[in-house]
Amino acid sequence: MTNVDELINDIYNRSLEARKVVSKYIHHTPLDYSTTFSRMSGARVYLKYENLQKTGSFKVRGALYKLSKLVGKVEGVVAASAGNHAQGVAYAAKCFGMKAVIVMPEVASIAKVEATKGYGAEVVLYGTIYDEAEEKAREIARERGYEFIPAFDDPDIIAGQATLGHEILEDLEDVDVVVVPIGGGGLISGISVALRKKKPSIRIVGVEPANVPKFTLSLRAGHPVTVKPKPTVADGLAVKRPGQLTFRIIRELVDEVVTVTEDELSQAIYLLLERGKVLAEGAGAASLAAILSGKVRGIEGKKTVAVISGGNIDLTMLNRILVRGLAFTGRIATIYGYVPDQPGMLAKVATIIGKHRANILEVLHDRSDIQAPTWHTALRVIIEVPSREEVKKILEELSREGFEFYQISG
Numbered sequence: 001m002t003n004v005d006e007l008i009n010d011i012y013n014r015s016l017e018a019r020k021v022v023s024k025y026i027h028h029t030p031l032d033y034s035t036t037f038s039r040m041s042g043a044r045v046y047l048k049y050e051n052l053q054k055t056g057s058f059k060v061r062g063a064l065y066k067l068s069k070l071v072g073k074v075e076g077v078v079a080a081s082a083g084n085h086a087q088g089v090a091y092a093a094k095c096f097g098m099k100a101v102i103v104m105p106e107v108a109s110i111a112k113v114e115a116t117k118g119y120g121a122e123v124v125l126y127g128t129i130y131d132e133a134e135e136k137a138r139e140i141a142r143e144r145g146y147e148f149i150p151a152f153d154d155p156d157i158i159a160g161q162a163t164l165g166h167e168i169l170e171d172l173e174d175v176d177v178v179v180v181p182i183g184g185g186g187l188i189s190g191i192s193v194a195l196r197k198k199k200p201s202i203r204i205v206g207v208e209p210a211n212v213p214k215f216t217l218s219l220r221a222g223h224p225v226t227v228k229p230k231p232t233v234a235d236g237l238a239v240k241r242p243g244q245l246t247f248r249i250i251r252e253l254v255d256e257v258v259t260v261t262e263d264e265l266s267q268a269i270y271l272l273l274e275r276g277k278v279l280a281e282g283a284g285a286a287s288l289a290a291i292l293s294g295k296v297r298g299i300e301g302k303k304t305v306a307v308i309s310g311g312n313i314d315l316t317m318l319n320r321i322l323v324r325g326l327a328f329t330g331r332i333a334t335i336y337g338y339v340p341d342q343p344g345m346l347a348k349v350a351t352i353i354g355k356h357r358a359n360i361l362e363v364l365h366d367r368s369d370i371q372a373p374t375w376h377t378a379l380r381v382i383i384e385v386p387s388r389e390e391v392k393k394i395l396e397e398l399s400r401e402g403f404e405f406y407q408i409s410g
């Protein structure tokens with residue numbers, strides 16, 4: 001095994017070549033200052049919009065460089081992925097006129113399956129989890145003589161992802177801190193290799209979900225360890241074990257790895273959409289989640305880049321996050337109380353709510369609540385409100401009119 005400095009130098013040199021290759025097929029994505037997130041965090045926050053990349057994520061960078069080296073040498077390529085790697089490989093294969101087979105777990109979202117097929121790849125649905133899909137992909141590779149394309153633990157994949165680091169430096173030479181989401185570690189390894197070489201003083205921070213803390217635990221143990229992932233909205237980061245190469249590079253070049261909770265991830269997706277008009281997936285919002293939750297310390301006044309690594313979010317998931325986000329920020333509230341079980345009472349409550357410019361989203365009229373006083377019925381009302389203060393005013397007015405209500409969420 002080469003020593004880590006040789007490994008880093010080798011990947012750096014490949015990344016210079018990768019830049020020339022991939023730039024023909026992808027966008028140099030924007031890097032923009034965000035007044036809102038700077039105000040919220042105290043740092044000078046810049047967002048690197050890789051959600052606007054071809055296929056909706058950075059993954060296409062590594063896939064393009066890897067496949068560029070295989071053109072004419074293999075019959076085709078095969079990859080296993082339920083997410084962005086699938087689309088990256090499919091798109092890259094199309095660019096080079098190569099055959100591609102993508103094995104996806106049977107539970108993969110229809111939208112992702114269709115997007116992958118849309119790039120011309122053959123999609124094989126197999127197994128319930130990633131590991132089973134990968135086994136199948138390797139079997140297909142053997143049978144057909146195709147090359148298996150790893151998702152992150154490969155020098156060419158890492159060198160391809162490094163092109164994102166080169167773009168950051170080109171656009172913001174005096175950057176102080178870069179915050180990057182970590183799945184298997186290919187993205188942050190590439191970015192670190194590109195940045196450290198030219199700017200040794202830069203601080204590089206990795207972010208992973210608290211529900212899948214494989215790098216946090218592996219770095220602590222001093223070697224890659226396997227974790228049992230709990231569900232996370234950042235599905236792109238739900239990798240059980242660091243790669244061999246990525247672990248060595250990250251241990252050498254990354255200053256620290258922090259974790260974020262599911263609520264912090266959801267909040268960041270919500271805020272990116274509401275304040276920034278940016279659609280990010282869970283993994284893509286992780287770096288901003290870490291900045292806004294104060295997990296990345298010492299960034300006050302520092303030029304801090306959050307890599308928004310992807311935007312391929314399932315719309316049903318987005319809906320749940322938005323409703324939760326609205327409740328979290330006090331824009332959706334649930335109130336509960338008791339009213340006399342007589343005609344006209346519901347209308348009276350509704351009128352008071354309406355007076356405060358609140359919109360009723362749902363009403364549950366529950367006669368089975370045995371806590372209710374005699375001849376009363378329980379009422380649970382979900383309302384959309386202009387602000388938290390308005391909920392208080394609604395409760396006060398209901399109370400003045402003889403209705404005892406309290407807030408149970410929002």
Ligand SMILES: Cc1ncc(COP(=O)(O)O)c(C=O)c1O
Pocket residue numbers: 057059083084085151152181182183184185186187188236237239281283284309310311
């Ligand atoms: C949107 C997004 N961000 C970040 C990552 C993490 O990348 P890596 O596995 O190279 O660490 C992924 C991986 O699939 C991803 O899809």
